[in-house]
Amino acid sequence: MGKELSEMSLKELWELFPIFLVAPSDKWNRYYVEIEILLRSTLSACPVERISHIGSTAISGIWAKDIVDVLVEVSQNSDIETTAKVVEKNGFIRMSVEAGRISFNRGYTKQGFADKVFHIHLRYVGDNDELYFRDYLNEFPQIAREYEIMKLRLWKQFEHDRDAYTNAKTEFIRKWTSEAKKAYAGRY
Numbered sequence: 001m002g003k004e005l006s007e008m009s010l011k012e013l014w015e016l017f018p019i020f021l022v023a024p025s026d027k028w029n030r031y032y033v034e035i036e037i038l039l040r041s042t043l044s045a046c047p048v049e050r051i052s053h054i055g056s057t058a059i060s061g062i063w064a065k066d067i068v069d070v071l072v073e074v075s076q077n078s079d080i081e082t083t084a085k086v087v088e089k090n091g092f093i094r095m096s097v098e099a100g101r102i103s104f105n106r107g108y109t110k111q112g113f114a115d116k117v118f119h120i121h122l123r124y125v126g127d128n129d130e131l132y133f134r135d136y137l138n139e140f141p142q143i144a145r146e147y148e149i150m151k152l153r154l155w156k157q158f159e160h161d162r163d164a165y166t167n168a169k170t171e172f173i174r175k176w177t178s179e180a181k182k183a184y185a186g187r188y
Contacts, residue, residue: 028057054130136180
């Protein structure tokens with residue numbers, strides 16, 4: 001029968017769910033629309049301000065993990081935990097919690113990834129640097145291509161270490177997010 005995901009060590013989880021990148025796919029936008037419709041319905045009584053497609057699957061034409069990332073922003077004066085409980089009650093697994101940020105996933109099974117995999121990032125409105133990064137890379141495909149090249153290089157180096165993979169991208173992301181926030185000041 002095997003261990004439940006919650007019983008697995010980080011090393012076991014990284015083995016079961018390695019970093020893997022795939023060529024760009026139109027299905028990512030379709031999957032985003034599906035999950036956005038589900039989230040809007042599920043969270044209709046919650047103080048949701050905005051739902052957005054983020055992450056590499058929201059950047060045109062680049063290789064990405066076959067996981068659709070979604071940012072759900074709730075109003076500043078709300079209790080984020082109340083919204084989080086609604087998300088959990090509707091089939092999402094809580095992955096992490098930090099001040100004002102709760103992450104969930106759907107599509108992780110004891111056998112590995114399902115056909116559709118989602119990461120939901122629940123935050124207060126305005127905690128949305130990913131929107132600036134996404135927009136900037138979509139406007140400047142040469143920077144998106146640099147990002148893709150870096151990700152392809154890091155993929156095999158950190159295939160079974162998500163934290164190291166993420167950390168290795170941080171400087172690049174911070175640099176271009178900062179540029180994007182200057183260029184798009186006040187957009188979000």
